[in-house]
Amino acid sequence: MVVYAYYNPTTRQFDGAGGARYQFDGKTLTETNEFWSWQENGARKGKVETFRVTVKDGQYIQEGWSGVLREVWSKAPARSSVALKK
Numbered sequence: 001m002v003v004y005a006y007y008n009p010t011t012r013q014f015d016g017a018g019g020a021r022y023q024f025d026g027k028t029l030t031e032t033n034e035f036w037s038w039q040e041n042g043a044r045k046g047k048v049e050t051f052r053v054t055v056k057d058g059q060y061i062q063e064g065w066s067g068v069l070r071e072v073w074s075k076a077p078a079r080s081s082v083a084l085k086k
Helices: none
Strands: 002-008 013-024 028-036 047-055 059-064 069-073
Touching: none
Parallel strands: none
Antiparallel strands: 002 013, 013 028, 028 047, 047 059, 059 069
């Protein structure tokens, strides 16, 4: 499960949020929507969408919706397992 928020850092405006279940086989990302704040009636719940994902220089490039969507993202760094001393 993933929960995401849409925020524009230039305008400092929050646009909305959503949640989905994801499956990724290394090339195709399949998203099953659970909720979107933009559609309070739940019309997107259960909608399945697929996206092509390529990896370049440690970044994931997600493309879909017939060329309308292009997102570039990367994995968050792993947290250190070393305990901090007080």
